[in-house]
Amino acid sequence: MDDIILIAVAALGGVGLLAAVILFFVAKKFKVYEDPLIDEVEEKLPAANCGGCGFPGCRAFAEATVKAAKETKSLEGHSCPVGGNDVMQDVGKVLGLEVEAMAPMIAVIRCNGTPINHPAKVKFEGVTSCAFAHGLHGGEGGCQYSCLGLGDCVDACDFDAIHMNPETGLPVVNDKCTACGACVIACPRDIIELRKKGPKDRRIFVSCVNAEKGAPAKKNCQTACIGCSKCEKVCKFDAITITSFLAYINFENCTLCRKCVEVCPTSAIWEVNFKPRKPKADRPASVVEKATATKATPEKPIPLTIKVDNAQEDFKKEDNKIENKE
Amino acid sequence: MNKFTISGSPHIKSDESTKKIMYGVALAMAPTMLVSIYFFGFQAIRVLVLACIASLFFEWVIQKYLIKGPVTIDDGSALVTAILLAFNLPSNLPSWMIIIGALIAIGMAKMSFGGLGRNIFNPALVARVFLLISFPVQMTSWPKPEGFSIGLSDATTGATPLGIVKEGLGAGKTMSQLKPEIPTYIQDLMGQMGGSMGEVSAIALILGGLYMLWKKIITWHIPVAMLGTVVIFTSILWGIDSEHFADPVFHLLTGGMLLGAIFMATDMVSSPMTHGGQIVFGVGIGILTVLIRVWGAYPEGVSFAILLMNAVVPLINKGFKPKRFGLKPAISKNS
Amino acid sequence: MGILKTFALGGVHPEENKLSANAAIEVLDLPKQAFIPLGQNLGAPSKPLVKRGEEVKTGQLLAEAGGFISTPVHSPVSGKVFKIENILNASGYKQMGIIINVEGDEWMDDIDRSDELSTNLDYSPEEIIEKVKQAGLVGMGGATFPTYVKLMPPPGNTAEYIIINGVECEPYLTSDHRLMLEKGREIVVGTQLLMKALKVDKAIIGIENNKPDAISHMSELVKNTEGVSVQALKVQYPQGGEKQLIKATVNREVPSGKLPIAVGCVVQNVGTAFAVYEAVQKNKPLFERVVTVTGKAVKKPSNFLVRIGTPVQQLIDAAEGLPDDTGKIINGGPMMGKAISSTEVPIVKGSSGILVMKEEESHRKTENACIRCSKCTYVCPMGLEPFLLSRVSRLGKFDIAEDEMIMDCIECGSCQYTCPANIPLLDYLRLGKNKTGAIIRGRGRTA
Known part of the structure; x- marks a missing residue:
């Protein structure tokens, strides 16, 4: 009886020992050298593996930054949109390099084709995929640049930062947005753009990408940019350019003076997170107040100014402050 | 005027539907149902009704309160499962066991995988095997087919032909000695033998199979491959030693062979998707069935064989692709 | 007739609904305004040659080919160029196009407008291909691939067969059917010209068995034509697909990812064969085609000879109006056609039919779980x-x-x-x- 136990222990022990020896040599022989810096850099990264930096995952980004740091002594072109400046500063510290601060960005939806502004003329039936619908038809309301409202951007977002608003049929970005750019790629109509987040989240942008002439664009959508170039003329900072009947505001030059918003005849230019302005004589009420005061009425083109979820709260806070003062 | 609809082509749709297929299967099972009622009387009606009500009820409860999705008990799939389950039970099974069987079939084998179309195993068979293993006594005491004279009280029970042969051969008897004990081929065809409700009458089952072939609900590949394999395999054994192995016709007509081949193995959800794969599937079931019947511990092996082959269906689907157009290498110039 | 030929794999047989099969081709009135998109072919769009306000004649060149795989566009009407602007196409996208205000109907002088059959085959392959190219011919079955490209096999490939596609496997559509019945002789001459252009001596006209009148008519016509034969085919969708038709007629399989020329076949639609005839013999560029207007609720399902650029609305009016419960209008057949968003869309070279569907027919049914029925x-x-x-x-x-x-x-x-x-x-x-x-x-x- 004892023999059996002894034999079993010896046999299994021997097998174990043999395997350990083999493993030891295999591990030695096939060892791959990796720069320990890569691990250190990776630790600093958010581990979201979103691909927003252009590399397949955080590990690949870490490898690329370490390589770039060694070869070019600069991290130019390498930036983690999710982690933003803080993370890149950390990465810079690990690698012993100075990293230029970048302005935080956010995804912005440049379409205002709500059912009121851009009424549907036909009905789409089929799979809920913008990419498919884009290949099939020009859009329910006739504007071939409009948001299709089927949520490819929502599916693409890894951060729960973009949702469809069932009332407007348009996506809404909230403050979880890391500007990774996944939605920008997912949108078949190039409606989403990454723009500077702006001081206090304040932004001004043209909420339209319709490159048609004014008349056909306006025919389909009340708030389409008609390329009238009023905004271009009023802008003192050369921030606005018009190409193929479409205005574009360069966020690097824009000083958020809001002049363009006032002159836009179709309310295609949006301002978000600004304080409501005082009424003027020639303009009964500013666009913002209209939007906040009343629900959009069918006959008037009123954009939904509040796009960022937390903006609503900001407004409330500000309102409270005013009330408190009074 | 209406808004025009925009959708991708095709703009027309055939009149095929899941419902139509499911009720087609149910209709194909009608002859077998009638035969089982004829032979087993009120007991058969009790088992059928109870299985149907319990299955539909469990499907409804799970869809409504557990999954909280749309309730689709009217699509007929639960009904088909229920009838198949009833076919697999002896007519004198206690009612509470039938209800447990329905719960296992619907709850465990179907809904836990996500409902219709997602289950790996045939739900009715899972329930049958579950009951067989849990309640072996009740599940293997087969009432004699005595029609309405049985009533609802105790019926005389006996073994199935397969059971007789298995036991007899095990006890050292030869086939010719067993001959008087087992039913004749005519009796097999009509259904005058012991067995579960649905498996007794070969003619009724074949009738249902032909109906499904005609309605294109099933294709010939699985039944033919399965039965063909059984015939070939048992012929070889019988040819070697006709005294210790039963003949192929006996194997074909007794037990759940035809029920399995026509209604169980052809279940769309748990069978392979291509004709090539279906033939492999059928052959596999055939081989396994004979192995279990001849050398296994159980007299009947169809349900185990089908369940085992169900498990390898994903593999078969990976390995057997349809014949692709344009992948034939050479083009004969003189065609 | 024995077992009819068809392709080997798959296929369905939808209800045929050839409502307009007995409606002779009618010539549709000229539109008031013609909308001529510049991208009517597969490949690069054409480049406009005319200016706003210019007078054009019917058949005049409006735009030249914009690349290798591209075709010229000719004016389908005479009148004044109103605008060169974005116009709506069948998919609801806007596309560059020429709008012409129609005035009278003055044709270019070099077009032979007589109905006389011309059987002159005295052309060199290059001449035929050049004429086909200049006439702006594209595949008329719907794919709109430039015809001349198909007539120039890439080096290393030689054509053996030309297969004329008279299958028309799409339900409802009858334009090819009517064309074969009414312009059969011209189609045969067009086929002979195509054979000459490709230097092949065998041509097969494939027709599905649901058009027995067309089969017997075409068989009669090709009796004395060497090399051309008519092949009756079993009704099976999608037999009109190039690859399926080649399999059905000559039993060859086009290898995956290759063109039909890889197995020595070139497939042309009967409409294209007719257009080849007109381009070569009559010097007439492609600016009109036969279009079926049909649908269960349409009062008068018809086949029209329509100028390119005519708005769909006019065709529907000619078929006695849009039914009240229209839910969907399809450009093409019900299996592969495109739903259009507006009746302002013009007829283009690839439009084979306008199918009007009732509201109840035009919606998808509720999606259920896949039951792996395969x-x-x-x-x-x-x-x-x-x-x-x-x-x-x-x-x-x-x-x-x-x-x-x-x-x-x-x-x-x-x-x-x-x-x-x-x-x-x-x-x-x-x-x-x-x-x-x-x-x-x-x-x-x-x-």
Whole structure:
């Protein structure tokens, strides 16, 4: 009886020992050298593996930054949109390099084709995929640049930062947005753009990408940019350019003076997170107040100014402050 | 005027539907149902009704309160499962066991995988095997087919032909000695033998199979491959030693062979998707069935064989692709 | 007749509904304004040559080819160029086009307007190809591939057969059928010209068995024509697909990813053969075509000879108006046609029919769970597994889709037509094909 136990222990022990020896040599022989810096850099990264930096995952980004740091002594072109400046500063510290601060960005939806502004003329039936619908038809309301409202951007977002608003049929970005750019790629109509987040989240942008002439664009959508170039003329900072009947505001030059918003005849230019302005004589009420005061009425083109979820709260806070003062 | 609809082509749709297929299967099972009622009387009606009500009820409860999705008990799939389950039970099974069987079939084998179309195993068979293993006594005491004279009280029970042969051969008897004990081929065809409700009458089952072939609900590949394999395999054994192995016709007509081949193995959800794969599937079931019947511990092996082959269906689907157009290498110039 | 030929794999047989089969081709009145898109062919759009306000005659060149795979566009009407602007096309997208205000109907002088049959075959292949190219011919079956490109096989390939596609497997459509009955002789001459251009001595006209009058008529006409034969085919959708038609007529399989010329075949539609005849013998460019207007609720299902650029509305009016309960208008047949968003859309070179569907016919049925019945696999004419491809497309696994040969899908719609669970298989397949194609092209660029 004892023999059996002894034999079993010896046999299994021997097998174990043999395997350990083999493993030891295999591990030695096939060892791959990796720069320990890569691990250190990776630790600093958010581990979201979103691909927003252009590399397949955080590990690949870490490898690329370490390589770039060694070869070019600069991290130019390498930036983690999710982690933003803080993370890149950390990465810079690990690698012993100075990293230029970048302005935080956010995804912005440049379409205002709500059912009121851009009424549907036909009905789409089929799979809920913008990419498919884009290949099939020009859009329910006739504007071939409009948001299709089927949520490819929502599916693409890894951060729960973009949702469809069932009332407007348009996506809404909230403050979880890391500007990774996944939605920008997912949108078949190039409606989403990454723009500077702006001081206090304040932004001004043209909420339209319709490159048609004014008349056909306006025919389909009340708030389409008609390329009238009023905004271009009023802008003192050369921030606005018009190409193929479409205005574009360069966020690097824009000083958020809001002049363009006032002159836009179709309310295609949006301002978000600004304080409501005082009424003027020639303009009964500013666009913002209209939007906040009343629900959009069918006959008037009123954009939904509040796009960022937390903006609503900001407004409330500000309102409270005013009330408190009074 | 209406808004025009925009959708991708095709703009027309055939009149095929899941419902139509499911009720087609149910209709194909009608002859077998009638035969089982004829032979087993009120007991058969009790088992059928109870299985149907319990299955539909469990499907409804799970869809409504557990999954909280749309309730689709009217699509007929639960009904088909229920009838198949009833076919697999002896007519004198206690009612509470039938209800447990329905719960296992619907709850465990179907809904836990996500409902219709997602289950790996045939739900009715899972329930049958579950009951067989849990309640072996009740599940293997087969009432004699005595029609309405049985009533609802105790019926005389006996073994199935397969059971007789298995036991007899095990006890050292030869086939010719067993001959008087087992039913004749005519009796097999009509259904005058012991067995579960649905498996007794070969003619009724074949009738249902032909109906499904005609309605294109099933294709010939699985039944033919399965039965063909059984015939070939048992012929070889019988040819070697006709005294210790039963003949192929006996194997074909007794037990759940035809029920399995026509209604169980052809279940769309748990069978392979291509004709090539279906033939492999059928052959596999055939081989396994004979192995279990001849050398296994159980007299009947169809349900185990089908369940085992169900498990390898994903593999078969990976390995057997349809014949692709344009992948034939050479083009004969003189065609 | 024995067993009729057809293709080997898959196929469905939808209800034929050839409502307009007995309606003779009527010449439709000229439109008041013609809308002529510049991208009427597969490939690069054409470049306009006329200016705003210019007077044009019927048949005058409006735009030249914009690339190798491109065709010129000719004026279908005479009048004044009103605008060169974006106009709505069948998909609801705006596209460059020329709008002409119609004044009278003055044709170019070099077009022979007589109805006399001209059987002169005294042309060199180059002459024929040049004429076909200049006349702006494209495949009239709907794919609108420039015809002259097909007539110039790439080096290393020689054509053996020319197959004339008179299958018209799409339900409802009858324009090819009527054309064969009424212009059969011209089609035969066009076929002979195509044979000459391709230097082949065998031509097969494939016609499905649901058009017995066309089969007997065409058989009679080709009796004394050497090399041309008529092949009756079993009714099976999608027999009109190039690859399926080649399989059905000469039993050859076009290898995956290759063109029909790889097996020595060139397929041309009967409409194209007729247009070849007109281009070569009558010097008439392609500016009109036969269009079927049909639908269960349409009062007068008809076949019209229509000038390119005529708005769909005018065709529907000529068929006694749009029914009240119209839910969908399709440009093409019900299996592969495109739903159009507006009746302002003009007829183009590739429009074979306008199908008006009733409201109750125009909606998809509720999608159910896949029961893995594999009917989609059985009916797929390319031997693919639509259920699998649609699932991987839905999940975004385009590498698997590529391995499972998603790019071979011909988008015939048989799978979705037959699916008992009403799953929009083809929607997902298109999506997957689109994305997989983009991935493959991207790889080509980087490699």
